[in-house]
Amino acid sequence: MQLSAQDVTPNNQPEYDPIMYRQGSVYRSASGKPGPEYWQNEADYKIDATLDDAKQTITGKVTITYHNNSPEALEYIWLYVEQNRFTETSRGTLTTPVMGNRYSGDTDGGYTVSSVQAKVGKRGEASNKYLIDDTRMQVYFNEPIPAEKGVATISMNFTFKIPEAGMDRMGRLETDNGIIYSIAQWYPRVAVFDDVKGWNTEPYLGAGEFYLExxxxxxxxxxxxxxxxxxxxxxxxxxxxxxxxxxxxxxxxxxxxxxxxxxxxxxxxxxxxxxxxxxxxxxxxxxxxxxxxxxxxxxxxxxxxxxxxxxxxxxxxxxxxxxxxxxxxxxxxxxxxxxxxxxxxxxxxxxxxxxxxxxxxxxxxxxxxxxxxxxxxxxxxxxxxxxxxxxxxxxxxxxxxxxxSNERLYPWMDEGFNTFINHYSTLAFNDGEYPSELTQARSNLGYYTKKNRESIATYPDVVSTSNLGYTAYYKPAMGMMMLREYILGHDRFDYAFKDYIKTWAYKHPQPSDFFNAMENAAGENLNWFWRGWFYGNGNVDIAINRVQPFRGAYVVMLDNRGDIPMPVKLKVTYTDGTEELKELPVEIWQRGDSWNYLLKTDKELESVEIDPDKLTPDINSSNDVWPNDMYKK
Missing domain, CATH: 3.30.2010.30 (Zincin-like)
Structure with a gap:
């Protein structure tokens, strides 16, 4: 008999399939490491600047020696001139809500740039041609910078008024004994030219931070x-x-x-x-x-x-x-x-x-x-x-x-990873003198179920300001916590994460590099986790449907009622007071959303509990325990 289409039982295989393009190349290997021909360009800076305490300005000269290690000759380079954010007509100002937000800033500043000179090699003819558009500056050469170790120099004079409110990243603080100047984004900085996007020229708007050579x-x-x-x-x-x-x-x-x-x-x-x-x-x-x-x-x-x-x-x-x-x-x-x-x-x-x-x-x-x-x-x-x-x-x-990493596009690789390591640093400092905000995985469940929540993958300048703390900081940090404490364990996670840091130190990893690095070093297919937690917007809800005796043992009937599969840890308690921890792999959900686990024992069962240490942000704790009031007759 031939099966018809409606006879095919659907499964959850798409949740386990690879997420994004993650095949290796000569530049970035499939193992999550830089490939044999990985390259990145270099920018060396010589800067002389003066702070005028009366006018509250910075005036200076910058000379940039740019090393083109790419396989492509470059006819121009892009720089960031981020003090131009502090003008009335900047894209950042014009995209700031009327009531303002954390990234509001002064609007009476901006760069004055002069004496631009751009030259390839030591004997090349200097060009003074450039274009400034908002917070980006394009500098042109009279001849291309040669590929693979070509060198160019770019110099210019600059001046700007130091903003008092510098988008909560720099500024001036009045104190009893004088002004404290916190000076950043203060010189024209070269944008990154990489093998993924070419020139990275996203404008400086507000929440998106930086990506630099x-x-x-x-x-x-x-x-x-x-x-x-x-x-x-x-x-x-x-x-x-x-x-x-x-x-x-x-x-x-x-x-x-x-x-x-x-x-x-x-x-x-x-x-x-x-x-x-x-x-x-x-x-x-x-x-x-x-x-x-x-x-x-x-x-x-x-x-x-x-x-x-x-x-x-x-x-x-x-x-x-x-x-x-x-x-x-x-x-x-x-x-x-x-x-x-x-x-x-x-x-x-x-x-x-x-x-x-x-x-x-x-x-x-x-x-x-x-x-x-x-x-x-x-x-x-x-x-x-x-x-x-x-x-x-x-x-x-x-x-x-x-x-x-590229903070302007992927703040979770910066804020999220950092919030994660902050947790362990806080636990260690003076034997826990101060509490960690990540101790309770289920302390922010309200965010996970609200209608206007956004995914971790949302760009920082697009995400609602009210959601940024979750999408960039808390939720990715919780994802890393689950990987270390619940999914991989300390040994596998720590080896993989330290290897990722060592491998990509002073380099430019992409999200796919991180995913590949963790999977290869930990020996685990985590497609389901990256897709569900980092690039999806669903939730975890693993439930005990019921428990019933079966041939001298017990069958624990489990459901995945959420959007993300998850390994299952069960604390089994017997009437004699003894306990066992049973662990089921994430693959139990690959065929469907229900699974029957055969608990072999000759003891009388008293209770079963999912995730007894509450390490996952499961949105419905009421179905984590058997028996509970729902089943009592």
């Missing part, structure tokens, strides 16, 4: 003589900008497990004590290698302290904090350096060693924002709040400063 930086910042400057990388001229006492205190801090003052609260705004000169302007010179960005902070209002960070290799670096005297003391920023030290040491030991010479926390009007080696955190944060924002912003050193 790696390179070496040499930068100098000239400021009023009474300012202290802290910046990404290494201070190259401490003898010129610091007093002998400050140099000695820094040396002491570099060997101290306890926090050491470089400038005490009583010394703030007393330049006769804290400054080696008594007038004029002073230039602070910094350098940083193999980084995607640099930022700095400047003020005459800084209390400054520091302590030693111990790294697993036996090397050390320096934790530093700068903050106004109004928030000094152990109830507030007096513990900042302790927090920085604890955070960096934890991530270095658990995942990948911290690569920079300094880790600097700046008290700012910015609520929380990260840059290589330096972060800006809310000046009024205290206690658990200051620990949380400090730990989160420094967690970003690993994602996306070391693992250079």
């Amino acid at each position: 790696y390179g070496d930086f040499d930068y100098s910042v000239t400021v009023p003589y009474d300012h202290i400057v802290v910046g990404s990388g290494q201070l190259e001229n401490p003898k010129e900008v610091l007093t002998k006492t400050e140099q000695e205190r820094l040396e002491k801090a570099a060997n101290s497990e306890e926090t050491v003052y470089i400038i005490t609260p009583d010394e703030v705004n007393n330049p006769s004590v804290t400054r080696p000169v008594s007038s004029g302007m002073v230039t602070w010179h910094f350098s940083m290698e193999n980084t995607r960005d640099v930022s700095f902070a400047s003020s005459k209002a800084f209390v400054w302290d520091a302590a030693k960070i111990n790294l697993p290799s036996g090397n050390a670096c320096l934790a530093q904090s700068v903050y106004p005297k109004e928030v000094a003391g152990d109830n507030a920023w007096g513990r900042s350096t302790e927090y920085v030290k604890g955070s960096i040491e934890n991530y270095s030991n658990q995942w990948f060693e911290y690569p920079y010479p300094n880790a600097i926390n700046v008290a700012s009007n910015v609520g929380g924002m990260e840059y290589p080696g330096i972060v800006f955190c809310g000046v009024n944060s205290t206690g658990a709040g200051l620990w949380g924002v400090t730990d989160h912003e420094f967690g970003h050193i690993w994602f996306p400063m070391i693992v250079g």
